[in-house]
Amino acid sequence: MKRRPLFLFLLVFLSSFLFPLFPFSPFPPCLAATPNIIDYQRHLPPTFKKQARLATRLIIIHDTESGLQSALNTLSKGGYSNYLIDRNGDIYRTLDKRYRADHAGLSMWDRVEDISSQSIGIELVGYYNDPYTNAQYASLSWLLKVLQKQYAIPDWRVLEHYRVAYGRPNAYVRKLHRGRRKDPGIFNFDRSRAGLTSTDPRNDALYDPDVAAGRLIPDPDINVASLKRRNPQKFQQEVAALSSNTITATNTAWRIAREEYDSPTTLYKFPDGRTRRGNQIKDWANIPAGTQVIVRAQEDATALQRVVLEITDGATALDRAGRAYRRPDTFYIFPKGTVRNGTQVKDWGQIPPGTKVLVGYQPPVPLTKSALRKQTTRAATQDRRTVFLVPTNRVVSADQVKNIAKLPAGTLMFVKK
Ligand SMILES: [Zn+2]
Known part of the structure; x- marks a missing residue:
């Protein structure tokens, strides 16, 4: 039985090709695939x-x-x-x-x-x-x-x-x-x-x-x-407080916007409704609590001004909706007509081309005859930013519709917030 050790070695050696994770394999496990x-x-x-x-x-x-x-x-x-x-x-x-x-x-x-x-x-x-x-x-x-x-x-x-x-x-x-x-x-x-x-x-x-x-x-x-590590509960609370873009005693303009706090592309919305750009503010010590800070306002504004955005081949939700892509007031209308908001999408890698994106909208409401009798609905249909999802699966904005009352039953209406 002199040959047995060699036989065993051969067995282990060959099995390492068949089972790359075999514990005695003389070879390292397969390397992860090379990225594109x-x-x-x-x-x-x-x-x-x-x-x-x-x-x-x-x-x-x-x-x-x-x-x-x-x-x-x-x-x-x-x-x-x-x-x-x-x-x-x-x-x-x-x-x-x-x-x-x-x-x-x-x-x-x-x-x-x-x-x-x-x-x-x-x-x-x-x-x-x-x-x-x-x-x-x-x-x-x-x-x-x-x-x-x-x-x-x-x-x-x-x-x-x-x-x-x-x-x-x-x-x-x-x-x-x-x-x-x-x-x-x-x-x-x-x-x-x-x-x-x-x-x-x-x-x-x-x-x-x-x-x-x-x-x-x-x-x-x-x-x-x-x-x-020291206090996980306090850690969660503080991170939540810092994730807001609203100024408080501790969450200052600098803490929110960092080096962009005094930039013309950073927008300040004061509680009284006034807005100022970062380069127009002189008195940094007296910005009222409750002021909202919007960094790179132009990029957000571009996403917000367009009415219906579309995910084309090669683009992602993030390309279209920017920071807003996971928000509950961002809606995705898939090519098959399914509607999801930004908190309901599970697999961001699987959004099909042709999906429409609405940023900053209220949840959709069915456009019924009784709804159309309401003053608020009629006012919304006059707003060019209002969008309709018409059976079957056509997305149109209000300025593309000649007669709202003639839209078919089952139409959903999305109103801008
Ligand atoms: Zn960097």
Whole structure:
């Protein structure tokens, strides 16, 4: 029976091909599938000068605060990132990893400034306060593994943008400070889902050598994040309070809008109904509680002014509805005529092309004869933003309908809020 050990070895060896997860397999388990990579560099302006980076010590993660198409347009204008990861996991190469992307702005990590000159920038399509998708985390993990290996970057030197960005003194914070940026989300971005699982104490989103050394004062949101382990209940309460865009004693304009608080694209709606832009406000100490702060108001306004938006091939709900895509007053009318609001959609990756999107609407009401006798209904039908879902599955706005009374039975009416 001398041959038995060899026979056993062969059995194990062969079985490792048949069962890649066989516990004694001499081979590692199958690697995850390679994500779809799309080279987008031809969209850079011809005048853009590619400059090789001298060092690559860090990788910085961002989010776009917009949908895919708007992000690709913005990033391509000036090489503002090396990669962009879409909600479906597709990776866009916006600027080859060798070149310096201008992505980190005013930044510092362990005394060293101008982080863009030493790092690769990766953008995630989405918002700092909205969960990223499983597909995005899978592609990000894959991309990080490749880059970390090539440049010998440990987990703790893969950093969120908010951790390296800093701000100069302003109306709210009188010293150099963290907190200029919020992306990709202090309460939202999950390092372990991105594969950053090292047990090195520096691989913790609370680690900040510049705050520890007194060079910068901390972001107040970091104090809230530190509650997560110590007092989970208080953590949830504080995060909920900070997720509102309404000014309170603690939720200041700066805390809501950060570096964009005094920008002309940030809109302030005061409790008395007046509105002002960020660059028109002088007295930051006396903004009344209850004022609403709308950051990048123009983008929201574009989504809100259009009456019926449509999801075309390659576009997502987020591309069309922006920040509002998951709201209860955003309605999706699927090609088969099914209606769902933003809280009822389960699979955002499966929205069929041709789906119509209504942003900022009241729940639909059946357009019955008795409803038409009501003054409020008649008034609503005069508003060009009112939309009808007519059997079978035709979506029309009020200005496309000659005679409302002749719309067939079973028509649903959507009235703008
Ligand atoms: Zn960023």
